[in-house]
Amino acid sequence: MGTVTKALSLLGYFSHGRPEIGLSDLTRLSGMNKATVYRLMSELQESGFVEQADGDRSYRLGPQVLRLAALREAAVPILSVSRRVLKDLSTQTGETTHLSLVQGSQLNSLSHAYSPRHATRVMMEDAEVLTYHGTASGLAVLAFAEPDFVDAILSGPLHSHTAATVTDPEAIRAHLREVRKVGMAQSVGGFEAEVHSHAVPVFGPDAKVIGALAVAAPVSRMTADQAALIPEALRGAGRTLTHRIGGAAPADYPNEAAA
Amino acid sequence: MGTVTKALSLLGYFSHGRPEIGLSDLTRLSGMNKATVYRLMSELQESGFVEQADGDRSYRLGPQVLRLAALREAAVPILSVSRRVLKDLSTQTGETTHLSLVQGSQLNSLSHAYSPRHATRVMMEDAEVLTYHGTASGLAVLAFAEPDFVDAILSGPLHSHTAATVTDPEAIRAHLREVRKVGMAQSVGGFEAEVHSHAVPVFGPDAKVIGALAVAAPVSRMTADQAALIPEALRGAGRTLTHRIGGAAPADYPNEAAA
DNA sequence: AACCAATGGTTCAAATAATGAACCAATAAT
DNA sequence: ATTATTGGTTCATTATTTGAACCATTGGTT
Numbered sequence: 001m002g003t004v005t006k007a008l009s010l011l012g013y014f015s016h017g018r019p020e021i022g023l024s025d026l027t028r029l030s031g032m033n034k035a036t037v038y039r040l041m042s043e044l045q046e047s048g049f050v051e052q053a054d055g056d057r058s059y060r061l062g063p064q065v066l067r068l069a070a071l072r073e074a075a076v077p078i079l080s081v082s083r084r085v086l087k088d089l090s091t092q093t094g095e096t097t098h099l100s101l102v103q104g105s106q107l108n109s110l111s112h113a114y115s116p117r118h119a120t121r122v123m124m125e126d127a128e129v130l131t132y133h134g135t136a137s138g139l140a141v142l143a144f145a146e147p148d149f150v151d152a153i154l155s156g157p158l159h160s161h162t163a164a165t166v167t168d169p170e171a172i173r174a175h176l177r178e179v180r181k182v183g184m185a186q187s188v189g190g191f192e193a194e195v196h197s198h199a200v201p202v203f204g205p206d207a208k209v210i211g212a213l214a215v216a217a218p219v220s221r222m223t224a225d226q227a228a229l230i231p232e233a234l235r236g237a238g239r240t241l242t243h244r245i246g247g248a249a250p251a252d253y254p255n256e257a258a259a
Numbered sequence: 260m261g262t263v264t265k266a267l268s269l270l271g272y273f274s275h276g277r278p279e280i281g282l283s284d285l286t287r288l289s290g291m292n293k294a295t296v297y298r299l300m301s302e303l304q305e306s307g308f309v310e311q312a313d314g315d316r317s318y319r320l321g322p323q324v325l326r327l328a329a330l331r332e333a334a335v336p337i338l339s340v341s342r343r344v345l346k347d348l349s350t351q352t353g354e355t356t357h358l359s360l361v362q363g364s365q366l367n368s369l370s371h372a373y374s375p376r377h378a379t380r381v382m383m384e385d386a387e388v389l390t391y392h393g394t395a396s397g398l399a400v401l402a403f404a405e406p407d408f409v410d411a412i413l414s415g416p417l418h419s420h421t422a423a424t425v426t427d428p429e430a431i432r433a434h435l436r437e438v439r440k441v442g443m444a445q446s447v448g449g450f451e452a453e454v455h456s457h458a459v460p461v462f463g464p465d466a467k468v469i470g471a472l473a474v475a476a477p478v479s480r481m482t483a484d485q486a487a488l489i490p491e492a493l494r495g496a497g498r499t500l501t502h503r504i505g506g507a508a509p510a511d512y513p514n515e516a517a518a
Numbered sequence: 519a520a521c522c523a524a525t526g527g528t529t530c531a532a533a534t535a536a537t538g539a540a541c542c543a544a545t546a547a548t
Numbered sequence: 549a550t551t552a553t554t555g556g557t558t559c560a561t562t563a564t565t566t567g568a569a570c571c572a573t574t575g576g577t578t
Contacts, residue, residue, distance in 0.1 A: 003565070035567060
């Protein structure tokens with residue numbers, strides 16, 4: 001691992017649950033030497049990627065990342081485009097919808113929309129890490145990802161989020177074959193109990209999967225009507241989003257042919 | 260310059276005008292060795308901070324920056340808070356408004372709002388670099404920045420954007436004293452011709468200036484009425500934004516006492 | 519008040535990783 | 549057909565990173 005990769009990997013320890021991290025904690029989390037972590041963080045701080053919280057001396061993400069994200073969006077406006085698609089999809093289905101993108105070996109939720117129709121709804125946060133094996137979005141991505149990538153994910157540790165999480169690699173592979181056939185993944189209580197999610201893959205310009213679009217509803221609201229309406233609306237939204245970002249579905253993707 | 264700083268500095272060459280950069284260009288821009296740039300970019304790519312555009316092999320910012328920006332916003336929600344303030348300020352003034360933040364030694368526009376009132380309006384882009392000496396926002400920041408910081412900026416090269424740009428350090432310092440007195444900066448055609456900008460500083464929790472809030476109007480619309488209304492609305496918006504992000508104005512900031 | 523265990527931060531010889539000139543293959547321009 | 553330029557690679561030399569040990573402070577225990 002090069003020095004730069006090491007420094008950037010430190011940024012990976014920040015999350016919603018851990019927005020600020022002290023030097024000692026970072027040392028423990030990363031397993032690196034304290035002096036090393038200190039020097040790397042000092043460099044990241046110099047560049048504005050992290051800053052030190054006021055009273056405390058612990059680190060948090062810095063303002064420089066905002067500039068980069070704004071430029072990224074200007075070059076590849078996935079988030080801004082997705083907001084419209086998500087809003088429409090939430091309106092159509094009456095449920096919470098979200099977009100997640102593949103970032104290295106992890107899948108991150110990055111944009112979401114709610115519907116005002118029901119008082120109860122599935123809540124989402126942006127920049128949350130989703131597992132590939134335990135979420136409909138993750139399965140939708142895996143089903144259309146490169147075999148090497150799938151192998152890498154399935155050979156890693158597969159945690160159980162709920163009692164309903166499938167963690168057996170062979171069972172997951174069987175599931176993926178099914179997803180490939182219908183072009184959509186479902187997960188009932190696999191990540192959060194009482195949540196029924198549908199997800200379709202989103203493709204980039206090279207016809208490679210770059211993320212997933214999902215509808216998350218309380219299981220109690222999954223009536224026959226909804227179970228018919230959601231897949232249809234979702235498939236349409238997936239096609240729209242892939243198209244608007246200049247993407248293209250691969251030849252073997254069933255939703256296109258069926259459209 | 261450490262290796263990490265060097266790698267991150269490469270990200271600084273991306274902008275709206277240059278969203279994708281090839282290896283040779285990046286080598287020339289940075290003045291580093293080609294092999295070095297290649298290795299650094301490879302590491303940045305590995306971490307998802309840049310990616311290579313499809314057909315071309317040139318680099319552009321990667322998806323990983325989106326995740327970090329979402330987390331930064333979750334920890335310090337300046338952008339989301341500012342959007343409301345900017346929208347209100349645009350409605351009140353009928354003009355374009357924008358927020359810029361200090362990021363290291365540069366000032367970046369990061370959020371903006373338009374008013375639908377007039378057909379012509381000053382256009383803005385996010386993640387644009389503003390100069391300290393040539394914009395109202397920059398002057399508002401400098402006027403309340405640490406003396407060392409001001410010295411560093413004014414001792415660097417000061418480019419002329421338009422015929423009206425003031426580039427003499429002593430003239431700028433005199434201007435800054437004036438800004439400190441009234442708590443607001445103005446620039447008429449200093450960055451873009453025909454644009455009259457007003458700006459107030461925004462302060463962080465430690466009473467240090469972190470950026471500026473500005474109203475940008477065509478000079479032709481700067482009637483006596485507007486020239487009275489804009490400063491008042493802007494001062495109010497500045498106070499609101501500083502307050503909402505948990506910031507505090509320093510004791511010598513005049514807008515507070517006047518309120 | 520003395521003690522202990524944390525914390526963030528610093529030092530310096532030893533180990534390792536970064537560097538840069540030269541080189542290659544493949545396009546693009548003349 | 550020739551030349552320049554592109555992205556990418558190599559490897560001995562060089563310079564940076566590393567890590568164990570060390571401080572100074574802080575907060576909690578007894």
